[in-house]
Amino acid sequence: AGSLYVVATPIGNLEDLSPRAARLLGEVGLVAAEDTRHTSRLLRHLGIAPALVSLHEHNESARVEYIDARLATGEDVALVSDAGTPLISDPGFVLVRELRARGRRVVPVPGACALVAALSAAGLATDRFLFNGFLPAKGGARRARLEALVEHEESLVFYESPHRIGATLADLATVFGERRLVLARELTKTFETFLDGSAATLMARLEADPDQARGEFVVMVEGAAPRSVGEVVSVEADALLTSLLSE
Numbered sequence: 001a002g003s004l005y006v007v008a009t010p011i012g013n014l015e016d017l018s019p020r021a022a023r024l025l026g027e028v029g030l031v032a033a034e035d036t037r038h039t040s041r042l043l044r045h046l047g048i049a050p051a052l053v054s055l056h057e058h059n060e061s062a063r064v065e066y067i068d069a070r071l072a073t074g075e076d077v078a079l080v081s082d083a084g085t086p087l088i089s090d091p092g093f094v095l096v097r098e099l100r101a102r103g104r105r106v107v108p109v110p111g112a113c114a115l116v117a118a119l120s121a122a123g124l125a126t127d128r129f130l131f132n133g134f135l136p137a138k139g140g141a142r143r144a145r146l147e148a149l150v151e152h153e154e155s156l157v158f159y160e161s162p163h164r165i166g167a168t169l170a171d172l173a174t175v176f177g178e179r180r181l182v183l184a185r186e187l188t189k190t191f192e193t194f195l196d197g198s199a200a201t202l203m204a205r206l207e208a209d210p211d212q213a214r215g216e217f218v219v220m221v222e223g224a225a226p227r228s229v230g231e232v233v234s235v236e237a238d239a240l241l242t243s244l245l246s247e
C-alpha cells in the first residue's frame with residue numbers, strides 16, 4: 001500500500017520548501033490540498049503538475065474513503081495546506097486519525113510552521129509553551145479563554161487574523177495588564193517584524209503605524225511569574241481564615 005506524506009509548505013518565503021518536500025510533491029500520484037488553486041501556484045513554481053484534489057474542513061470526512069482507496073492501490077498521496085504544516089490550525093486531523101486507525105503509513109515531511117518560527121526568534125521562554133491556536137471570534141468567549149490562561153507559567157502562543165488583531169490586543173490588555181507580549185508579523189516575508197511590549201504599548205504602535213496592523217500574526221505572551229511558596233501559603237491561610245470567620 002502507498003503512504004500518506006504530510007508535507008509542510010512555506011509560510012511566505014518559497015525557499016523554505018525543503019528539497020525533500022519538492023521531490024515528494026513531484027513523485028506522489030495525488031496531492032490533497034486545502035485550496036487547489038492556491039497550491040497550484042506553488043506547484044507551478046516547482047515546475048510540476050501532479051493530480052490535485054481538495055481537502056478542507058467541509059469535505060475532509062468525505063475524502064477519507066477516496067484517499068484510502070488510492071493508497072490501497074499502492075499509490076502515494078501528499079497532504080498540504082495553504083501554508084506551513086498541515087493539521088496545525090489547518091485541515092488534516094480527521095484524515096490522519098482515520099488512516100492511522102486503518103494501519104496506513106503516515107509520514108511527516110517537516111518544514112515551516114509559524115508558531116515554531118515565531119517562538120524561535122521571540123526571546124520568550126521556550127522550554128515550556130502552550131499553543132492555543134485561534135482565539136474565539138466573539139469578545140466574551142475570547143476574554144473567558146484568556147482569563148483561563150492568566151496563571152499559566154508557560155509562554156502562551158496564539159494565531160490571529162489581521163482583522164481581529166486590534167480587538168485581541170485590547171482584550172490582552174484587560175486580562176494581562178503590563179505582561180510582556182511579542183507580536184511576530186509576516187514571518188519569512190519582506191515586511192517581517194517582531195514587536196515587543198505590553199498590550200497597551202503594542203496597541204499604540206499599531207495605531208501610530210497602520211502598516212504594522214496588516215498581514216499575518218503570531219501573538220505570544222510571557223508566562224505568569226511562578227508564585228512563591230510564601231504567596232501560596234498566604235493565599236491558603238487567607239482562604240482558611242475567611243472560612244473560619246464565616247462559621
Ligand code: SAM
Binds near residue numbers: 158184
Ligand atoms: N499551518 C500553519 C502553520 O504551520 O503555521 C498555520 C495555518 S493558520 C490557518 C494561519 C495562521 O498562522 C495565521 O492567521 C497566522 O496567525 C499564522 N501565520 C501563518 N503564516 C504566518 C506568517 N508568515 N507570519 C506570521 N504568522 C503566520
